[in-house]
Amino acid sequence: MDWKPDRKAKKAVYRQIADYIERGIALGEFLPDSMLPSERRLAEDLGVNRSTVVAAYEELAAAGVVTRKKGSGTQVSSDIWGMSHKRIPNWGRYIEYGSFLPNLPLVQKIRNETQEHDMINLSSGELSPGLFPSIEFRSILAEMPIKAPLGYDHPQGNLELRKTITTHIKETKQIDTEPYSILITSGAQQALHLVIQCLLKPGDAVAIEDPSYCYSLPIFQSAGLKTFLLPVDDNGMNPEDIRSLHKKHRIKMVFTNPTYQNPTGTVMSLTRRKQLLELSSELGLPIIEDDPYSLTSFDWTFIPTLKSMDVNGTVLYISSLSKIVASGLRIGWIIGPKRVIERLADAKQQVDFGHSIFPQWIAHHFLQSSQFQQHITMLQLELKKRRDVIVTSLRDTLGNRVSYDSPEGGIHLWCWINEEVVSPTHLLEESFKRGLAFLPGSVMGTQKNYVRFTFGRGETSEIEKGIARFADALNSLLDS
Template sequence: MEWKPDRTDKKPIYKQIVEYIEQGISSGEFSPDSSLPSERTLAKELDVNRSTVVAAYEELQSIGLVERKKGSGTRISTDIWGISHKRIPNWGRYVEDGSFLPNLPLVQRIRTETQKNHLINLASGELAPDLFPTDQFHTILSKHPFNGHLGYGHPQGNEVLRETISNHVKEYKNIDISPESILITSGAQQALHLIVQCLLKPGDAVAIEDPSYCFSLPIFQSAGLRTFLLPVDEHGVNPDDIISLHKKHRIRMLFLNPDHQNPTGTKLHINRRKRILELSSEFGIPIIEDDPYSLTSFNGEIGPNLKSMDYNGNVLYISSLSKIAASGLRIGWIIGPQKVIERLADAKQQVDFGHSVFPQWVANEFLGSVHFNEHILMLRKRLKERRDEMISALNEFLGSQVEFFVPEGGIHMWCKLNAPIDDYHLLEKSMEKGVAFVPGSVLASKKGYVRFTFGRGETHLIREGISRFADALKSIQSDQQI
């Protein structure tokens, strides 16, 4: 072969070999049933390790381009053109080359494993089934028959639901906004995607909290954005850090979760809220306020949300029913300047032609009924009980091995392990013991943390889950001492 791999390319050499042979097959340079050089011969020709060639040939075999037989070497497959002599797409290559990045492998693993019934799930960021307003929904569905329109709706979402949300945020969060400035979304996740895709461009710099849920999301990298981190302490992010980042990188957008932040549970101090809004106006930086948890405040004190203090239209406010009612309902909303909402609504129309009719109807009936406030009061009480149960279990089974911030709302507990540990290894061992959590490295730049979700764990299983985690930690520490 005259071709040589490019050692300055960041792409692994075995991948370069795979692509070269694949292109040779497409161009006819390598015809079906022809032989490829032996692993040893090709390694010598390309001046690479034999293991590199083995990896390349194994990938080519896995996607059906070559056949390998012991004693006969490696040959181009005779079936690559299919029965009708049409080339079969290399789906593996398409999967790898797409611009929309997949979730981190660890995140995918956690989501797969938590579907298994034998695991105590302290990982998933949602409410436990017994905290859903199931009875209230049954009442709504039985007493209020649906008689709405079944065609495509308004691009921004059902008009009646948007009116109800407008009244809801005014009553509970002191946000005074018209229905025209609201867009219904498929939860907060879709809201973030629409904002990133429609309002930013590749190369833009954005600031996110560290730790934060956003840290785990590939949407920023998929969009070609540069992300910079704002450390979170017990009072939230420090406005001085925003100034420093903006001077260095010209921050274009700021993503914040001010109330009972995921994962730390902290609440952004009121003085910092005021200062951040001042900086937003001074520098012209939009703020994306993600507010899934403020209604869970255990003492009933809510806000003030950044949006309720926003007199200049600098804040895009995101919220949903996912963390306070039912994640499967997929009802969220964005509140912001009308021209921004119209732009985002246009993009949503391109994706799904508007939100599903029935979830919007159910959400409207629930939000506008007496059932909603009854549910929130129940939710606060039970979440506080579960938080207290987790604190008790952490103290009993882990004691001085962990430090943690006690949240006054939300569903998460952020714990610092006081001894160095490989959190991936700890997760594997914990799942062997029958409990799942989220390693801190998924959510933060600093090592040595874990996130437990007390909102997802049933009360009677929280203590058992922490006990199993403690057993896993003890097992790893024992192995390290051998």
């Protein structure tokens, strides 16, 4: 083949190849039903990567000019110009060029691997089915009269549920608010998404904790935001780091999970909480407080939320029932100034036209009942038991090869490996082979030699078995 793509041209190389072949077909150089060169051979002839040829062939297939069959190769269509010629969308290009970014490949792989029947899942940030209040829910569903209409509800969510949440957070978290300042969301993740989409614009700078759950979310990149990291130590993130970032980058918003932080399990000190609120008021800087775990304290210690200490209205407060009741209920909420809540509610209505009434009814009745506090007490005791099991298992199987701080609440344990391994991905692959899934620390921040175990996700026997499998995988790499 004498022709070669022009690497200096503005047109992409794969597009040049596709145009060249399509022109050759039109001129009769490539006949109907004839086979085109294999991807590998054409790549060698043109001096390009094989993936470039694959992209060109897929472009031609989308145009209906060629057909591609796995194992057979790429063939010029038999009736290019006839009535039977049809064009199909190039879905590959649409997927590649969409503005909403996919999850990290490693996160996708973990999700797929955990579908295996014999896989012990200590990666997913949720409670195990044994900790769900299933019996209580069945009782509520059996006795609950359907009084409300089954049409669209209020854009901010069912009013009765918002009134119940107002009472609930006053009693459990000392947060004073009104129903008009609450928006019901599909868990905390939708709340974060609405905040990012509605209150920020591309190019804005935001600060997130390192490590943190937010680090793994592509929604910041999809929205075109610049993220800057706040290191987390034993007392949480340091507000003075925010001041430094704000001077350099004009930070527009700070995202924090100050109580039993995911993944470290740390609690921001009261001193730093006060400093953060003072700094927020001084700079006019909004604080997004994500609080999924504060009711899980293993010794029933009350830790004041930032929102309960907020006298200047600088905190948007996000919480949910996902980590303390059931993730599948999909009930979360945002608390903030009335104007902000109305803006977010308007956006949510554009996306899903409001939340389903059925989970809102269940949440309303469950939060109102005495069963809720009984459930929380049970949950605290069970999570503490599972925390003790995972700590004991790590100590007995790995000794000083790993280190960790024993959390006093939440559902996660942050574990660092004291010796170098080949790579977190390699360690995860070895664990997959043995039937265990965990979350590598690199997914949640810049610290590479860490792993996160979700002890709330596993039953006690599964935790012991899972840590034994992890120890086997780690020892095999360290001893080889």
